[in-house]
Amino acid sequence: MAAARRFVRRTLSDWDMEQVVDDAMLATSELATNAVTYAGTSFEVSCTLEEEGVRIEVLDRHPARQIAMPSLEATSGRGLPSIDRLAASWGVTYNGLTKGVWFRLPKTADPTPRRSERPAPPTGDAAPAPMGGEGGTRPRTGETSLDSAVATVRDMLDADGAAVLLADREGELVPGASTGAVSWPPPGRLTVAGLGPHARAGLPWTADASDPLAAALGAASLAAAPLQTQSGLLGVVAAVSAAPGRFDEAAGRRLGRIADELTLVLERARLGELERSWRGWLSFVAEASDLLAGTLDSERTMALVTQLVVPRLATWCAVYTVDEGGIVRPAYVWHADETRVDALRELLEAADAAPPLDSSGPWNGYAAAAPDAARAAAGSLAGDQAYAFPLVARRRRMGAMVIGRPAGERFPQGALDLAEELSRRAALAIDNARLYTAQTAMSSALQRSLLPPGIPDIPGLEVAVVYQPAGEGSEVGGDFYDVFACGDLSESAPASRWRFAIGDVCGTGPEAAAVTGLARHALRILAAEDMPVPDVLARLNRLILAEGERARLLTLLHGEITPLPGRAGVRIDLVSAGHPPPLVLDPGGTVREGAGAQPLLGVFEDVDFTLDTLELRSGQVMLCVTDGVTERRAGDRLLGDGEGLERLLAGCRGLSAGAVAARIQRAVRDFGPEPSNDDVALIVLRAS
Template sequence: MEKNPKRYATFPPEVASVAAARRFVGDTLRNWGVDEVDDAMLLTSELVTNAIVHAGTEVEVVCEALGGQVRVEVHDRHQARRIPVPGDQVSGRGLLFPETLAISWGVTYGQGDKQVWFTVPGVSGEKPAPPPPSYEEMVTAPRPSRPTVDELAHRTAQTAQDALGADCVYVLLTEDDADLVLKATSGVRPEGTALEMGLEGATVGGRGVYADLGGSPYNLPALQAAGIRSLVTAPFVIDGRGIGLIIAAARDAAHFNESDVERLQQVADRQAPSLERARLMELERARRGWLGFLAEASSLLAGTLDQQMTMALVSQLIVPRLATWCALFTVRDSGTALPAYAWHADETMVADLRTLLDLLPPAPPPAEPGPWEGFGAAPSEGMPPTAHRVAGDVAHVFPLLARGRSIGMLVVGGPRGARFNRDMLELTEDLAGRAALAIDNARLYEEQSDMSRALQRSLLPPEIPVIPGLDVSVVYEPAGESGEVGGDFYDVFSVGSRWRFAIGDVCGTGPEAASVTGLARQALRILGRENYSIPEVLERLNALILDEGSRARFLTLLHGEVEPREDGSARVTYATAGHPPPLFLTPAGTVTGDDESDLMLGAFPEAEFSVQTVTLGPGHLLLGFTDGVTERRNGDRLLGDDGGLERILAGCAGLGAGAVAARVSRAVRAFSTEPSHDDMAMIVLRIEE
């Protein structure tokens, strides 16, 4: 047999897995040289069948050679589900086979799984002593890992069963909330968890012999149902403080006497220090892990300002690490909390969970954490036929408090019989506080973004007018995530039989820039319709901006007028105030434009503005743009360097205004993969042919 042999295999929860697990155990034991494998294969079939039928989860089978025996373990992922026991099965043989065919067997319960194990004879004969390890092996050999609390509890149960000749032994330990939790068994396992065994009111510290269960202060009806008649108890005590209880039980009445009490107490006293030390070490490791978990949670929650994404992250952090399902409620204007997001570890149950939550009557969120009985208020009508899978779950609620006010509540739940110990509840409460702040931040950001978008829309014309003989197209792309109002704007409006256009760029972003944008856009329209010339409009707008005093922002502006002519051409008059001059494109692909611009608005009261006039024939177009186009950066290069925009525009000859705007926009975005830090606006005016 190979050195320290151990083999693992995992099987899905389906009928075919029983035969596959049986073959795996048989082949493994034969490879190890075990002669009699039929009993092990039969026992494996029974245990895997029980796990699939009663737990319904993925099953792991472990084979391990231990001295002259082979130990086979069957793990499932649902510790709250029962396993059939002798005298209490509704079909099949339950666990009678392990009692009959195995050398020993038992059940061990972990935090999130359960294992049923048995041992059978292994390879017969004495093994030769292994050679002493070399110096290199001694130096490089890994340090032996310390046994866990569950492993120590299991060994304690086996030791006590052997010492007292008991049919079964139960090791129960206290957790931080002083509740007894069943950690390990050796022999018959009763139905239900420790709480269902009637241990809620038991005082840890008692010892004695009970010839009949009717005289036990622990009143264990589950043991009576399994045929147990007598028992003996002894406490685990450290420094005068009870940390748990060990119970040895038998199917015979008066099976134990006072000497059994002493033997059981010796086992308890010998194992108590190791159990407590292992418990404290595991608790310390868990708490260190919780600190890392909270740090990771904080980092993830800080990475998004989307409210729905934040709630989804909270649910995924909680499920399945802390609970089986999670629901988030948010407070609406009425002051009541309504369901906003829900998630379940079993995705097939998410729909039922959400239906039940939607049926709950609106109610204000609680002020303090505590047990949650919300599903009891759900009406019976309208409930899905499978709602019972969720409706009977155990749940706890935590208020979501941010900036001194309630924004909702967090509810976590698990199947009937699940336990939420104090550490888990405290961790969830801490996470709820971080989640509340993240959700509130996302909510405030979304409100601010909505207001910014609404304000930005109000600063742009509702639509571009249809102008006979003129093809017009505009582009506006704010920088970043639209969290602030941009400083770029455009407008096209009629002035009698002529049409005026404008494209401008206010220095900066935010409310101050928006105030200047709104002032400029309205002033352009009012002054233009009062028949002021373009230079006069710019002079008066310059004075209006300067009158704003400290609130004033610099404004660059291209403002012009298009006057269609009977021959199909158009006369264009324009002025530039610190703004990039427009570019003109002929049908042949020739691009022209000025190099000079007058002073920007809002800088000098004595600024004067001159106009340029150009006649555009059919097929000619004008491109006005802001510096977000030409100053698009890629490394140390700008798109406008060396006539970059002119080359792009030259390739647009023969295209309509919309096609030109789209092609230039694509070229600007393709120039750099980095996000733009400046708004981009363009206006294209093309004389139709």
């Protein structure tokens, strides 16, 4: 309170009117004391210097707490009666988060007579038109409009107090502004439907304490007028008195004229607020749609949904899904207070009841069906109110979105509308993510079936392979490789010969992968029949041509490995059908080609292939690559230009097969600044 007085003293330091400054400090101290005593919250003080005086307001954070109005004879709590005597005018303003008690003092040594000293206003229909007529005050929009309105009503009708109550979307009348002795009803007590027939008919009325509005405001007599527009009832303005029979029909008619002008101001403000609300709604929905469309992972989508809801629309949010057995369970839970997420999840999982999957509405089963131990561990969470929205997409019920708030914090209708719209978009995003996940899993399974099961051990030979398909999420592309045993593979006759293949199908993607599968499986089947390597390529050429329009050009390097007697190395019989020739590295660092060029597959029907034979002795290395290596681009240069690959291989002298493969792979990756857009495959054979 001392800090509030010092703030007012500093603000009014330039004023010469000491009595006015003292009155302002005294009134501010009384309001600050009331805020601490009755609201029980922190408070803020605002001091606005106006041309004619000063307006001081004390805002607390308990809008639902009623304003007490004790008498001046009371031994304590005389704040508001004192202000009624000190100030030229005072009142109360409300919004969803704060309550402000304000007063005005004129900048003069002889201020306007106090409320009790003012002359009685004119009576009857000859009274001057308030709020807009000559001598009246036309209110501005916002809080100033309501402040001016209640002050005008109180003065014009010589009332003990005046108030404006506004109708919310649920039809409840909530505090708008007040001045003087007004007792606000508890939240939820007064509704539009509970007003008398005059209000519903759009007519002003006067009444005694038996009237629902008078009883709610604690008045013995009342004059009231509805704030009626074509779109419905915005609220009601009322003058109250502690004396019975205080207002007559003329007072009601004067109040009706005030209500007509106030209605126009409020309707303009309402339309402006509605426009801002719609813009905010559209912005939120657009942002949510963009974020939900940005992920195709179902877990991330559900997490994103809850974090879009909290804390903008609710205190906590849970997404329920239906598993394969038809059981509805919480899949993701989020709370504005992260320390309470685990307790909320345990409470939801412990409850046997599931949210409804066919319609939106309040849901109380999440806590009622939970065991006592879970409810006790959850504390106040067990008393929260919840609202459920089904998640339905493409006529499939996938679960529900549940939002919650602490007990006593009602869900605004706007928040429910946004949550329902978000649930529809979330359902579609979750369904898309699930379909994508299922298709990706199926694609991965099919692609893995096209890869070799493993690299066999070949006596006297080190084998290393590298395979990198182009395209995000691809496991198989147009390049392929294989190393496998051939001939009689019975347990009594271990393998004595092996074959290898490395090929490149024209193009990338699923179509190229289909030809990859055809080639790799055909090579194994024909090798099992002991068909010679040239005949295998001729047969595969005819199979590709038989595909018709689906046929793809294929380059292939295929060979057979036979160990030489006495572990002296291996003999390799091979055919290079349109493929980059293999390179052989001697221990001395010399690099040479290991086979001649022959026609590629998928072009000509009758092609005769011939074998090239070479021997790998101890320390010699044979490198087989696809054009994803030789044609790796950096600007206008290719890695294979000017015997670039040969020089690269020559630098691998003395390395193992795995080390050679790793160095070539790193060189391909680092050759250009951009990632490669072609599949890369290579096989390294080194005689040990």
